[in-house]
Amino acid sequence: MAFVQVIDCRTQRVDELNKLMDNWVEATKGKRTATHSIVGQDRSDSAHVVEIVEFPSYEEAMKNSNLPETDRIYRELVALCEGEPSFTDLDVVRDEQLNKTVVRSFFESINKRDLDAVEALCTRGYREHDPSLSSYDLDIQQSKAENGEILRAFQPRLTLDSLTAEGDTVCVRLSYAGKHQAAYQGIEATGRDIKGTGHATFRCEGGKIAESWWNWDDLGMMRQLGVIEG
Known part of the structure; x- marks a missing residue:
């Protein structure tokens, strides 16, 4: 304790x-x-x-x-x-780090495919930075559209391997697993299983997520899909 x-x-x-x-x-x-x-x-x-x-x-x-x-x-x-x-x-009989709680809820909503719940956890001015998406600076509506395509294509399950919080920032180490079941960025469904790891950093503001930065092993995923040899 x-x-x-x-x-x-x-x-x-x-x-x-x-x-x-x-x-x-x-x-x-x-x-x-x-x-x-x-x-x-x-x-x-x-x-x-x-x-x-x-x-x-x-x-x-x-x-x-x-x-x-x-x-x-x-x-x-x-x-x-x-x-x-x-x-x-x-x-200490109770220790709640509230920014961690909102980030956990964010991932729970993604695993439920509930992107409206994800939006509710974010501020109006939310910005997402992910080099694997169409722009490194997306608003919440663009994020929902592009991440919705990923969720439909791979039906992934995200697992939080660790969370670290300091001030208004929460850092996450995560892993994922899924199957390529629908088209993704012009690549028709291959039926192949995929898995990988990633890191994300969230900035919280007033109990909601205001900004996020993502890094994934995209090269590893493309190899698993057979698009790139390696």
């Missing part, structure tokens, strides 16, 4: 506190067990600073606390603060 530690303090020396955090990251390189750290400053009280540190588990957090470098940084932290910092230890 993931574990989060919240450190709450008051200080007028925020710049020095930031430098101290940089020092901690450098000093514990290769040793620390923390996976994510956020420092926030209260907008209504600039002396109120909160640090949120995430660990894979409580046990890993304790390993991190026992590092001599962590003890030294803590003593320096206390010296920067107005009084003793407070600590809150939290076991």
Whole structure:
């Protein structure tokens, strides 16, 4: 179970506190067990600073606390603060990364062949960038038309092998498998099975997908169709 530690303090020396955090990251390189750290400053009280540190588990957090470098940084932290910092230890019982959720729904809708649902997950100004399509800058209607041809031709099943999210961006590693059952870009149906891999990057905005970039193994697919020898 993931574990989060919240450190709450008051200080007028925020710049020095930031430098101290940089020092901690450098000093514990290769040793620390923390996976994510956020420092926030209260907008209504600039002396109120909160640090949120995430660990894979409580046990890993304790390993991190026992590092001599962590003890030294803590003593320096206390010296920067107005009084003793407070600590809150939290076991994570729910962790939803909402941009990941909308991207998963995007792929679920594609596998259901529901392109209207795909459109509903995208912003009005959605742009799609895919070198395998007619243009590297398609709007949602052009995307639906061209991707609809691909879905009819191959009836593919897309599998999400991994998702990584940071800020407004979600990166996806995926694989696909299908059968060439209808014409595609002038190539009549061959009845051949196809499979391959791809990567996609999504930019989210207001809970919807605003932009996407795609890369597929098109050469490998053409070889599987017998269009290119190799």
